[in-house]
Amino acid sequence: MYKKIISLKFILIIFSIILFVFLISSKNSELDLIDIQKEIHLSSGKNYLIFNQSILASDLIKKNPQIQVISYFDEVKNKSVGYVNIFGGIGTDFLIDQEKIYQIFVDTETIIKIM
Amino acid sequence: MKKKFFVFVVSTILMFLFISLISGAHYIVGDVQDALDGTFSNGKIVVLWNPENGILDNRTDIIGPEGDSGADNIYMIDCEMLQTSCMIGDVLSIKVFNEGDGYATAITNVTVTGAGYTQVETMILNSPPFISSITVKDSLENPLSEINLVAASSKKIICEGVAFDYDGSEELKNPESEFFHLENSYFGNEESKNYHYINESCIINTSYGTLEEALIKCEFEIFYYANEGEWNCTLSIEDGFLKANKSNSSYINSLIAIGTQGSINFGEMGLGGVSSEVSIEIINYGNTNINLSLSGYAEEPEDELAMKCFQGDIEIHNKKYNLTSSNDGEISLEDFNNLYQNLTSLPQIRKFNLDYRKEGEAEEDAMLPTYWRIYVPPEIGGICSGNIVFGAIRQSETN
Numbered sequence: 397m398y399k400k401i402i403s404l405k406f407i408l409i410i411f412s413i414i415l416f417v418f419l420i421s422s423k424n425s426e427l428d429l430i431d432i433q434k435e436i437h438l439s440s441g442k443n444y445l446i447f448n449q450s451i452l453a454s455d456l457i458k459k460n461p462q463i464q465v466i467s468y469f470d471e472v473k474n475k476s477v478g479y480v481n482i483f484g485g486i487g488t489d490f491l492i493d494q495e496k497i498y499q500i501f502v503d504t505e506t507i508i509k510i511m
Numbered sequence: 512m513k514k515k516f517f518v519f520v521v522s523t524i525l526m527f528l529f530i531s532l533i534s535g536a537h538y539i540v541g542d543v544q545d546a547l548d549g550t551f552s553n554g555k556i557v558v559l560w561n562p563e564n565g566i567l568d569n570r571t572d573i574i575g576p577e578g579d580s581g582a583d584n585i586y587m588i589d590c591e592m593l594q595t596s597c598m599i600g601d602v603l604s605i606k607v608f609n610e611g612d613g614y615a616t617a618i619t620n621v622t623v624t625g626a627g628y629t630q631v632e633t634m635i636l637n638s639p640p641f642i643s644s645i646t647v648k649d650s651l652e653n654p655l656s657e658i659n660l661v662a663a664s665s666k667k668i669i670c671e672g673v674a675f676d677y678d679g680s681e682e683l684k685n686p687e688s689e690f691f692h693l694e695n696s697y698f699g700n701e702e703s704k705n706y707h708y709i710n711e712s713c714i715i716n717t718s719y720g721t722l723e724e725a726l727i728k729c730e731f732e733i734f735y736y737a738n739e740g741e742w743n744c745t746l747s748i749e750d751g752f753l754k755a756n757k758s759n760s761s762y763i764n765s766l767i768a769i770g771t772q773g774s775i776n777f778g779e780m781g782l783g784g785v786s787s788e789v790s791i792e793i794i795n796y797g798n799t800n801i802n803l804s805l806s807g808y809a810e811e812p813e814d815e816l817a818m819k820c821f822q823g824d825i826e827i828h829n830k831k832y833n834l835t836s837s838n839d840g841e842i843s844l845e846d847f848n849n850l851y852q853n854l855t856s857l858p859q860i861r862k863f864n865l866d867y868r869k870e871g872e873a874e875e876d877a878m879l880p881t882y883w884r885i886y887v888p889p890e891i892g893g894i895c896s897g898n899i900v901f902g903a904i905r906q907s908e909t910n
Contacts, residue, residue: 441625442535463627464626464627464628465536465538465627465628467536467538467589469536475589475592476535476536476589476591476592478536478538478579478587478589480538480540480580480587480627480628481627482540482628482630483540483542483580483582483585484582486540486580486581486582486585486587487538487579487580487581487587488579488581489581499535499536501626501627501628502627503626503627
Protein backbone atom coordinates (compact mmCIF):
# COMPACT_ATOMS: atom_id res chain seq x y z
CA MET A 397 0.00 0.00 0.00
CA TYR A 398 2.78 2.39 0.94
CA LYS A 399 4.61 1.58 -2.30
CA LYS A 400 1.51 2.34 -4.30
CA ILE A 401 1.18 5.77 -2.63
CA ILE A 402 4.88 6.45 -3.21
CA SER A 403 4.43 5.52 -6.86
CA LEU A 404 1.32 7.75 -7.22
CA LYS A 405 3.18 10.63 -5.55
CA PHE A 406 6.07 10.18 -7.95
CA ILE A 407 3.72 10.32 -10.95
CA LEU A 408 2.08 13.48 -9.59
CA ILE A 409 5.45 15.14 -9.04
CA ILE A 410 6.53 14.33 -12.59
CA PHE A 411 3.17 15.57 -13.92
CA SER A 412 3.44 18.82 -11.91
CA ILE A 413 6.97 19.45 -13.16
CA ILE A 414 5.88 18.87 -16.74
CA LEU A 415 2.87 21.15 -16.29
CA PHE A 416 4.99 23.80 -14.63
CA VAL A 417 7.65 23.70 -17.32
CA PHE A 418 4.99 23.81 -20.01
CA LEU A 419 3.29 26.87 -18.58
CA ILE A 420 6.51 28.71 -18.07
CA SER A 421 7.88 27.88 -21.46
CA SER A 422 4.62 28.83 -23.15
CA LYS A 423 4.99 32.34 -21.77
CA ASN A 424 8.58 32.49 -22.92
CA SER A 425 9.59 33.87 -19.61
CA GLU A 426 11.40 33.31 -16.44
CA LEU A 427 9.31 33.16 -13.28
CA ASP A 428 10.59 34.81 -10.12
CA LEU A 429 7.98 34.77 -7.42
CA ILE A 430 9.98 36.64 -4.90
CA ASP A 431 9.30 38.83 -1.95
CA ILE A 432 11.72 41.65 -2.21
CA GLN A 433 13.08 44.03 0.30
CA LYS A 434 15.45 46.57 -1.21
CA GLU A 435 17.28 44.99 -4.09
CA ILE A 436 16.54 42.22 -6.47
CA HIS A 437 18.52 40.49 -9.11
CA LEU A 438 16.65 40.24 -12.43
CA SER A 439 17.42 38.11 -15.42
CA SER A 440 17.33 39.39 -18.96
CA GLY A 441 13.77 39.25 -20.31
CA LYS A 442 10.57 38.81 -18.42
CA ASN A 443 10.62 38.54 -14.63
CA TYR A 444 7.56 37.89 -12.51
CA LEU A 445 7.60 39.46 -9.05
CA ILE A 446 5.49 40.04 -6.00
CA PHE A 447 6.40 43.20 -4.12
CA ASN A 448 6.12 43.56 -0.40
CA GLN A 449 5.78 47.32 -0.47
CA SER A 450 3.98 49.94 -2.52
CA ILE A 451 5.58 52.16 -5.09
CA LEU A 452 4.43 53.95 -8.22
CA ALA A 453 5.43 52.25 -11.45
CA SER A 454 6.93 55.53 -12.71
CA ASP A 455 8.98 55.90 -9.52
CA LEU A 456 10.28 52.36 -9.84
CA ILE A 457 11.37 53.07 -13.40
CA LYS A 458 12.94 56.39 -12.43
CA LYS A 459 15.01 54.57 -9.86
CA ASN A 460 15.76 51.77 -12.28
CA PRO A 461 15.86 53.09 -15.83
CA GLN A 462 17.08 49.71 -17.02
CA ILE A 463 13.48 48.50 -16.62
CA GLN A 464 11.76 48.60 -19.97
CA VAL A 465 8.26 47.61 -18.98
CA ILE A 466 6.38 46.87 -15.82
CA SER A 467 2.91 45.43 -16.13
CA TYR A 468 0.26 43.28 -14.56
CA PHE A 469 -2.89 41.62 -15.71
CA ASP A 470 -6.13 43.35 -14.68
CA GLU A 471 -8.70 40.60 -14.33
CA VAL A 472 -11.60 43.05 -14.18
CA LYS A 473 -10.67 44.75 -17.44
CA ASN A 474 -9.34 41.48 -18.82
CA LYS A 475 -6.28 43.22 -20.17
CA SER A 476 -2.75 43.95 -19.19
CA VAL A 477 -1.96 47.26 -17.55
CA GLY A 478 1.53 48.50 -18.19
CA TYR A 479 3.97 51.31 -17.85
CA VAL A 480 6.59 51.50 -20.59
CA ASN A 481 9.92 53.26 -20.28
CA ILE A 482 9.81 55.14 -23.58
CA PHE A 483 8.86 58.68 -24.57
CA GLY A 484 9.53 59.69 -20.95
CA GLY A 485 7.23 57.01 -19.64
CA ILE A 486 3.89 56.06 -21.11
CA GLY A 487 0.99 53.97 -19.99
CA THR A 488 -0.84 53.71 -16.72
CA ASP A 489 1.20 54.91 -13.79
CA PHE A 490 -0.23 52.40 -11.32
CA LEU A 491 0.61 51.81 -7.72
CA ILE A 492 2.48 48.58 -7.24
CA ASP A 493 1.01 46.72 -4.30
CA GLN A 494 1.33 43.37 -2.61
CA GLU A 495 -1.77 41.85 -4.18
CA LYS A 496 -0.59 41.20 -7.69
CA ILE A 497 2.09 39.55 -9.68
CA TYR A 498 4.03 42.02 -11.82
CA GLN A 499 5.97 41.42 -14.95
CA ILE A 500 9.15 43.42 -15.19
CA PHE A 501 11.12 43.34 -18.40
CA VAL A 502 14.79 44.21 -18.48
CA ASP A 503 16.96 43.76 -21.53
CA THR A 504 20.05 42.73 -19.59
CA GLU A 505 20.69 40.94 -16.36
CA THR A 506 20.52 43.59 -13.68
CA ILE A 507 19.86 44.48 -10.07
CA ILE A 508 17.01 46.84 -9.35
CA LYS A 509 16.49 48.91 -6.26
CA ILE A 510 13.19 49.62 -4.60
CA MET A 511 14.13 52.07 -1.88
CA MET B 512 1.20 9.86 5.01
CA LYS B 513 -2.27 10.58 3.67
CA LYS B 514 -2.05 14.11 5.09
CA LYS B 515 1.24 14.76 3.29
CA PHE B 516 -0.22 13.48 0.08
CA PHE B 517 -3.28 15.75 0.47
CA VAL B 518 -1.04 18.77 1.09
CA PHE B 519 0.97 17.93 -1.98
CA VAL B 520 -2.10 17.72 -4.23
CA VAL B 521 -3.57 20.99 -2.90
CA SER B 522 -0.22 22.72 -3.35
CA THR B 523 -0.02 21.53 -6.91
CA ILE B 524 -3.52 22.84 -7.69
CA LEU B 525 -2.79 26.19 -6.03
CA MET B 526 0.45 26.45 -7.95
CA PHE B 527 -1.45 25.85 -11.15
CA LEU B 528 -4.06 28.55 -10.32
CA PHE B 529 -1.36 30.95 -9.25
CA ILE B 530 0.58 30.55 -12.44
CA SER B 531 -2.54 30.98 -14.51
CA LEU B 532 -2.97 34.47 -13.06
CA ILE B 533 0.33 35.52 -14.53
CA SER B 534 -0.06 37.03 -17.95
CA GLY B 535 2.78 38.30 -20.06
CA ALA B 536 2.58 41.55 -21.99
CA HIS B 537 4.43 42.87 -24.97
CA TYR B 538 3.59 46.40 -25.93
CA ILE B 539 3.63 47.77 -29.44
CA VAL B 540 4.21 51.48 -28.97
CA GLY B 541 4.56 54.38 -31.32
CA ASP B 542 3.70 57.97 -32.02
CA VAL B 543 1.41 59.50 -34.59
CA GLN B 544 2.14 63.06 -35.60
CA ASP B 545 -0.73 65.48 -36.03
CA ALA B 546 -2.02 66.02 -39.55
CA LEU B 547 -0.37 68.83 -41.46
CA ASP B 548 -3.68 70.68 -41.59
CA GLY B 549 -3.48 70.92 -37.79
CA THR B 550 -5.86 68.12 -36.88
CA PHE B 551 -4.74 66.34 -33.71
CA SER B 552 -3.99 62.66 -33.74
CA ASN B 553 -5.17 62.43 -30.15
CA GLY B 554 -8.50 60.65 -30.00
CA LYS B 555 -7.97 58.72 -33.22
CA ILE B 556 -8.14 54.94 -33.10
CA VAL B 557 -5.14 52.74 -33.83
CA VAL B 558 -5.70 49.16 -34.96
CA LEU B 559 -3.14 46.38 -34.59
CA TRP B 560 -3.39 42.96 -36.18
CA ASN B 561 -1.34 40.11 -37.49
CA PRO B 562 -1.95 39.80 -41.26
CA GLU B 563 -1.35 36.08 -41.03
CA ASN B 564 -4.34 35.76 -38.72
CA GLY B 565 -6.55 38.33 -40.41
CA ILE B 566 -7.71 41.74 -39.31
CA LEU B 567 -10.65 40.32 -37.38
CA ASP B 568 -8.18 39.30 -34.67
CA ASN B 569 -7.20 42.83 -33.70
CA ARG B 570 -6.54 45.12 -30.76
CA THR B 571 -7.17 48.84 -30.69
CA ASP B 572 -6.06 51.82 -28.69
CA ILE B 573 -6.95 55.49 -28.65
CA ILE B 574 -4.06 57.79 -29.39
CA GLY B 575 -3.24 60.27 -26.65
CA PRO B 576 -4.36 60.83 -23.06
CA GLU B 577 -7.66 59.01 -23.55
CA GLY B 578 -5.86 55.82 -24.54
CA ASP B 579 -3.66 53.34 -22.75
CA SER B 580 -0.50 55.39 -23.30
CA GLY B 581 -1.89 58.41 -21.48
CA ALA B 582 0.45 60.59 -23.53
CA ASP B 583 -0.13 62.98 -26.38
CA ASN B 584 0.27 61.43 -29.85
CA ILE B 585 1.28 58.07 -28.37
CA TYR B 586 -0.43 54.69 -28.46
CA MET B 587 0.43 51.37 -26.83
CA ILE B 588 -1.14 48.02 -27.51
CA ASP B 589 -0.36 44.71 -25.84
CA CYS B 590 0.06 42.34 -28.76
CA GLU B 591 -0.08 39.35 -26.45
CA MET B 592 -3.74 40.19 -26.01
CA LEU B 593 -4.47 39.31 -29.61
CA GLN B 594 -6.55 36.16 -29.79
CA THR B 595 -3.48 34.56 -31.28
CA SER B 596 -0.82 36.01 -29.07
CA CYS B 597 2.15 37.63 -30.80
CA MET B 598 5.53 35.96 -30.81
CA ILE B 599 9.01 37.28 -31.35
CA GLY B 600 9.55 37.68 -35.09
CA ASP B 601 5.89 38.12 -35.96
CA VAL B 602 5.24 40.89 -38.46
CA LEU B 603 2.28 42.91 -37.26
CA SER B 604 0.38 45.59 -39.10
CA ILE B 605 -0.82 48.83 -37.60
CA LYS B 606 -2.71 51.83 -38.86
CA VAL B 607 -4.84 54.70 -37.72
CA PHE B 608 -8.39 53.67 -38.48
CA ASN B 609 -10.18 55.75 -41.09
CA GLU B 610 -13.45 56.83 -39.54
CA GLY B 611 -14.61 58.24 -42.85
CA ASP B 612 -13.09 61.67 -42.41
CA GLY B 613 -9.81 60.84 -44.15
CA TYR B 614 -7.74 61.42 -41.04
CA ALA B 615 -5.91 58.10 -41.06
CA THR B 616 -2.56 56.57 -41.88
CA ALA B 617 -1.28 53.98 -44.26
CA ILE B 618 -0.53 50.53 -42.88
CA THR B 619 2.83 50.24 -41.16
CA ASN B 620 4.40 46.87 -40.49
CA VAL B 621 6.54 46.13 -37.48
CA THR B 622 8.42 43.03 -36.37
CA VAL B 623 7.92 41.95 -32.78
CA THR B 624 11.24 42.13 -30.99
CA GLY B 625 12.53 40.26 -28.00
CA ALA B 626 12.71 43.50 -26.00
CA GLY B 627 10.17 44.63 -23.45
CA TYR B 628 8.29 46.53 -26.09
CA THR B 629 8.43 47.10 -29.82
CA GLN B 630 8.53 50.62 -31.17
CA VAL B 631 6.81 51.36 -34.45
CA GLU B 632 8.20 54.00 -36.75
CA THR B 633 6.52 57.37 -36.51
CA MET B 634 3.33 57.70 -38.46
CA ILE B 635 1.86 60.97 -39.73
CA LEU B 636 -1.87 61.52 -39.74
CA ASN B 637 -3.12 62.11 -43.25
CA SER B 638 -4.73 65.39 -44.17
CA PRO B 639 -7.71 64.83 -46.46
CA PRO B 640 -7.80 66.76 -49.73
CA PHE B 641 -10.34 69.38 -50.63
CA ILE B 642 -11.33 71.31 -53.71
CA SER B 643 -11.10 75.01 -53.13
CA SER B 644 -12.79 76.30 -56.26
CA ILE B 645 -14.66 75.06 -59.30
CA THR B 646 -15.86 76.68 -62.50
CA VAL B 647 -17.97 75.44 -65.38
CA LYS B 648 -17.44 77.14 -68.68
CA ASP B 649 -17.65 76.82 -72.42
CA SER B 650 -15.55 78.59 -75.01
CA LEU B 651 -17.44 81.84 -74.59
CA GLU B 652 -16.72 84.23 -71.74
CA ASN B 653 -20.22 85.66 -71.92
CA PRO B 654 -22.80 85.00 -70.79
CA LEU B 655 -21.22 83.70 -67.60
CA SER B 656 -22.62 80.43 -66.21
CA GLU B 657 -24.64 79.85 -69.35
CA ILE B 658 -23.96 77.33 -72.06
CA ASN B 659 -25.21 77.65 -75.61
CA LEU B 660 -25.22 74.35 -77.45
CA VAL B 661 -24.43 73.97 -81.15
CA ALA B 662 -27.13 72.67 -83.49
CA ALA B 663 -26.53 69.16 -84.85
CA SER B 664 -23.15 69.07 -83.17
CA SER B 665 -21.47 69.00 -79.77
CA LYS B 666 -19.88 71.61 -77.61
CA LYS B 667 -16.87 71.31 -75.35
CA ILE B 668 -17.60 72.15 -71.73
CA ILE B 669 -14.81 72.46 -69.20
CA CYS B 670 -15.31 71.78 -65.54
CA GLU B 671 -12.20 72.98 -63.78
CA GLY B 672 -11.20 73.12 -60.13
CA VAL B 673 -8.28 73.65 -57.82
CA ALA B 674 -7.58 70.80 -55.41
CA PHE B 675 -5.51 71.16 -52.26
CA ASP B 676 -3.74 68.58 -50.13
CA TYR B 677 -1.55 69.55 -47.18
CA ASP B 678 0.42 66.35 -47.72
CA GLY B 679 1.39 67.54 -51.19
CA SER B 680 -0.46 67.53 -54.49
CA GLU B 681 1.41 64.37 -55.55
CA GLU B 682 -0.92 62.48 -53.21
CA LEU B 683 -3.91 63.44 -55.33
CA LYS B 684 -5.24 60.86 -57.75
CA ASN B 685 -8.29 59.64 -59.65
CA PRO B 686 -9.78 62.98 -60.64
CA GLU B 687 -13.32 62.47 -61.87
CA SER B 688 -16.25 64.60 -62.76
CA GLU B 689 -19.93 64.26 -63.41
CA PHE B 690 -21.97 66.86 -65.26
CA PHE B 691 -25.68 66.31 -64.92
CA HIS B 692 -29.06 67.94 -65.21
CA LEU B 693 -30.21 68.87 -61.72
CA GLU B 694 -33.86 67.95 -62.20
CA ASN B 695 -33.49 64.91 -64.41
CA SER B 696 -30.49 63.26 -62.81
CA TYR B 697 -28.32 63.02 -59.74
CA PHE B 698 -24.72 62.39 -58.78
CA GLY B 699 -23.84 58.76 -59.41
CA ASN B 700 -26.50 58.21 -62.04
CA GLU B 701 -25.72 56.43 -65.31
CA GLU B 702 -24.57 58.28 -68.39
CA SER B 703 -27.03 59.83 -70.79
CA LYS B 704 -26.38 62.37 -73.52
CA ASN B 705 -29.62 64.03 -72.49
CA TYR B 706 -28.91 64.55 -68.82
CA HIS B 707 -25.74 62.96 -67.45
CA TYR B 708 -22.12 63.05 -68.60
CA ILE B 709 -19.21 61.35 -66.82
CA ASN B 710 -15.50 61.94 -67.27
CA GLU B 711 -13.35 59.42 -65.41
CA SER B 712 -10.09 60.51 -66.97
CA CYS B 713 -9.78 64.14 -66.07
CA ILE B 714 -6.39 65.78 -66.29
CA ILE B 715 -4.54 66.65 -63.11
CA ASN B 716 -1.81 69.23 -63.24
CA THR B 717 0.31 69.12 -60.10
CA SER B 718 2.61 71.83 -61.42
CA TYR B 719 -0.16 74.32 -60.88
CA GLY B 720 0.15 76.74 -57.94
CA THR B 721 1.89 75.72 -54.75
CA LEU B 722 3.25 72.27 -53.89
CA GLU B 723 -0.05 71.49 -52.22
CA GLU B 724 -2.24 72.57 -55.14
CA ALA B 725 -3.26 70.88 -58.35
CA LEU B 726 -5.48 71.93 -61.21
CA ILE B 727 -8.12 69.44 -62.24
CA LYS B 728 -9.52 69.82 -65.73
CA CYS B 729 -12.44 67.76 -66.95
CA GLU B 730 -13.79 68.14 -70.45
CA PHE B 731 -17.17 67.08 -71.72
CA GLU B 732 -18.55 66.98 -75.25
CA ILE B 733 -22.12 68.04 -74.70
CA PHE B 734 -24.44 67.09 -77.51
CA TYR B 735 -27.05 69.37 -79.04
CA TYR B 736 -29.89 67.40 -77.45
CA ALA B 737 -28.70 67.78 -73.83
CA ASN B 738 -31.68 68.91 -71.79
CA GLU B 739 -32.20 72.57 -71.21
CA GLY B 740 -32.00 73.71 -67.58
CA GLU B 741 -29.67 73.93 -64.62
CA TRP B 742 -26.77 71.52 -64.71
CA ASN B 743 -24.40 70.56 -61.94
CA CYS B 744 -20.73 69.79 -62.31
CA THR B 745 -19.27 67.79 -59.44
CA LEU B 746 -15.51 67.35 -59.34
CA SER B 747 -13.93 64.70 -57.16
CA ILE B 748 -10.40 63.82 -56.20
CA GLU B 749 -8.95 61.39 -53.70
CA ASP B 750 -5.76 60.83 -51.77
CA GLY B 751 -6.22 57.16 -50.91
CA PHE B 752 -8.14 57.90 -47.74
CA LEU B 753 -10.93 60.27 -48.71
CA LYS B 754 -12.70 61.35 -51.87
CA ALA B 755 -13.28 65.08 -51.79
CA ASN B 756 -15.71 66.77 -54.10
CA LYS B 757 -17.15 70.14 -54.90
CA SER B 758 -19.96 71.25 -57.16
CA ASN B 759 -20.96 74.24 -59.18
CA SER B 760 -23.84 74.81 -61.53
CA SER B 761 -24.37 76.24 -64.96
CA TYR B 762 -27.37 76.71 -67.21
CA ILE B 763 -27.79 75.08 -70.59
CA ASN B 764 -29.97 77.28 -72.72
CA SER B 765 -32.65 75.96 -75.01
CA LEU B 766 -31.58 75.21 -78.54
CA ILE B 767 -34.27 75.48 -81.20
CA ALA B 768 -32.93 74.13 -84.44
CA ILE B 769 -34.12 72.01 -87.34
CA GLY B 770 -32.65 70.63 -90.51
CA THR B 771 -34.10 69.14 -93.67
CA GLN B 772 -32.85 66.40 -95.89
CA GLY B 773 -32.75 67.26 -99.57
CA SER B 774 -35.05 69.54 -101.53
CA ILE B 775 -38.51 69.28 -103.00
CA ASN B 776 -38.65 68.36 -106.64
CA PHE B 777 -42.16 67.96 -108.00
CA GLY B 778 -40.76 66.71 -111.30
CA GLU B 779 -42.22 67.21 -114.75
CA MET B 780 -45.97 67.54 -114.81
CA GLY B 781 -48.84 68.39 -117.05
CA LEU B 782 -50.53 71.72 -116.99
CA GLY B 783 -53.71 72.11 -114.99
CA GLY B 784 -52.90 69.16 -112.76
CA VAL B 785 -51.91 68.36 -109.20
CA SER B 786 -48.41 67.05 -108.66
CA SER B 787 -47.63 63.76 -107.03
CA GLU B 788 -46.92 63.93 -103.31
CA VAL B 789 -43.38 64.77 -102.30
CA SER B 790 -42.18 64.39 -98.76
CA ILE B 791 -39.42 66.21 -96.98
CA GLU B 792 -38.12 65.24 -93.58
CA ILE B 793 -37.62 67.71 -90.78
CA ILE B 794 -34.98 66.80 -88.20
CA ASN B 795 -34.89 68.30 -84.74
CA TYR B 796 -31.34 69.51 -84.17
CA GLY B 797 -32.06 71.14 -80.84
CA ASN B 798 -33.02 70.25 -77.28
CA THR B 799 -36.70 71.19 -77.21
CA ASN B 800 -39.85 69.79 -78.74
CA ILE B 801 -40.88 71.93 -81.64
CA ASN B 802 -43.70 72.98 -83.91
CA LEU B 803 -43.23 74.46 -87.35
CA SER B 804 -43.74 77.81 -88.87
CA LEU B 805 -44.19 77.65 -92.63
CA SER B 806 -44.14 80.24 -95.36
CA GLY B 807 -43.08 80.46 -98.96
CA TYR B 808 -42.02 82.80 -101.75
CA ALA B 809 -40.80 82.64 -105.30
CA GLU B 810 -38.07 85.25 -105.49
CA GLU B 811 -38.55 87.59 -102.53
CA PRO B 812 -40.27 87.06 -99.20
CA GLU B 813 -43.94 87.92 -99.13
CA ASP B 814 -44.19 88.04 -102.91
CA GLU B 815 -47.37 85.94 -102.66
CA LEU B 816 -45.94 83.43 -105.10
CA ALA B 817 -45.14 79.78 -104.63
CA MET B 818 -42.99 79.56 -107.73
CA LYS B 819 -41.77 81.68 -110.56
CA CYS B 820 -41.79 79.87 -113.85
CA PHE B 821 -40.30 80.48 -117.26
CA GLN B 822 -43.84 81.24 -118.35
CA GLY B 823 -46.10 82.70 -115.63
CA ASP B 824 -46.11 82.36 -111.86
CA ILE B 825 -47.77 79.95 -109.47
CA GLU B 826 -49.60 81.70 -106.65
CA ILE B 827 -48.71 80.79 -103.12
CA HIS B 828 -52.01 79.10 -102.24
CA ASN B 829 -51.40 76.49 -104.99
CA LYS B 830 -48.61 74.94 -102.98
CA LYS B 831 -50.02 72.92 -100.13
CA TYR B 832 -48.83 70.66 -97.32
CA ASN B 833 -49.98 68.04 -94.90
CA LEU B 834 -47.95 67.70 -91.69
CA THR B 835 -49.61 64.61 -90.30
CA SER B 836 -50.45 62.07 -93.00
CA SER B 837 -49.47 61.00 -96.44
CA ASN B 838 -52.00 60.76 -99.27
CA ASP B 839 -50.11 58.92 -101.90
CA GLY B 840 -51.22 58.45 -105.51
CA GLU B 841 -53.13 60.63 -107.91
CA ILE B 842 -55.78 62.84 -106.36
CA SER B 843 -58.37 65.24 -107.66
CA LEU B 844 -58.16 68.99 -107.27
CA GLU B 845 -60.99 68.78 -104.76
CA ASP B 846 -59.11 66.26 -102.60
CA PHE B 847 -56.01 68.37 -102.98
CA ASN B 848 -57.86 71.33 -101.54
CA ASN B 849 -59.43 69.27 -98.76
CA LEU B 850 -56.47 67.19 -97.62
CA TYR B 851 -53.71 69.80 -97.76
CA GLN B 852 -53.25 73.19 -96.17
CA ASN B 853 -52.29 76.26 -98.15
CA LEU B 854 -48.79 77.58 -97.93
CA THR B 855 -48.78 81.29 -97.11
CA SER B 856 -46.44 84.16 -97.71
CA LEU B 857 -46.49 85.11 -94.05
CA PRO B 858 -45.30 82.47 -91.62
CA GLN B 859 -48.01 80.32 -90.14
CA ILE B 860 -47.32 78.32 -87.00
CA ARG B 861 -48.45 74.73 -87.28
CA LYS B 862 -48.59 71.99 -84.70
CA PHE B 863 -45.88 69.45 -85.53
CA ASN B 864 -44.93 67.83 -82.17
CA LEU B 865 -41.41 66.96 -83.16
CA ASP B 866 -39.54 65.59 -80.15
CA TYR B 867 -35.87 66.19 -79.71
CA ARG B 868 -33.39 63.34 -79.86
CA LYS B 869 -33.19 61.02 -76.90
CA GLU B 870 -30.37 58.88 -75.49
CA GLY B 871 -29.80 55.79 -77.60
CA GLU B 872 -31.68 57.14 -80.58
CA ALA B 873 -30.22 57.89 -83.98
CA GLU B 874 -30.36 61.35 -85.46
CA GLU B 875 -33.15 60.17 -87.74
CA ASP B 876 -35.30 59.21 -84.78
CA ALA B 877 -35.90 62.89 -84.09
CA MET B 878 -37.33 63.35 -87.56
CA LEU B 879 -40.83 63.68 -89.03
CA PRO B 880 -41.96 63.93 -92.66
CA THR B 881 -43.97 66.70 -94.23
CA TYR B 882 -46.00 66.05 -97.40
CA TRP B 883 -46.29 68.50 -100.29
CA ARG B 884 -48.18 68.92 -103.53
CA ILE B 885 -48.54 71.74 -105.99
CA TYR B 886 -51.23 72.65 -108.44
CA VAL B 887 -49.97 74.02 -111.75
CA PRO B 888 -52.51 76.25 -113.50
CA PRO B 889 -52.94 75.75 -117.30
CA GLU B 890 -51.25 79.01 -118.28
CA ILE B 891 -47.91 78.08 -116.67
CA GLY B 892 -44.95 76.76 -118.63
CA GLY B 893 -41.25 76.06 -118.37
CA ILE B 894 -39.02 75.43 -115.37
CA CYS B 895 -40.33 76.71 -112.06
CA SER B 896 -38.55 77.45 -108.84
CA GLY B 897 -39.60 78.70 -105.44
CA ASN B 898 -38.80 78.59 -101.75
CA ILE B 899 -40.35 77.10 -98.66
CA VAL B 900 -39.26 78.56 -95.35
CA PHE B 901 -39.29 76.08 -92.48
CA GLY B 902 -39.09 77.66 -89.06
CA ALA B 903 -38.97 75.97 -85.64
CA ILE B 904 -41.04 77.17 -82.74
CA ARG B 905 -40.66 75.89 -79.24
CA GLN B 906 -43.63 73.63 -78.64
CA SER B 907 -44.48 74.95 -75.16
CA GLU B 908 -44.87 78.43 -76.66
CA THR B 909 -47.41 77.31 -79.21
CA ASN B 910 -49.35 74.49 -77.52
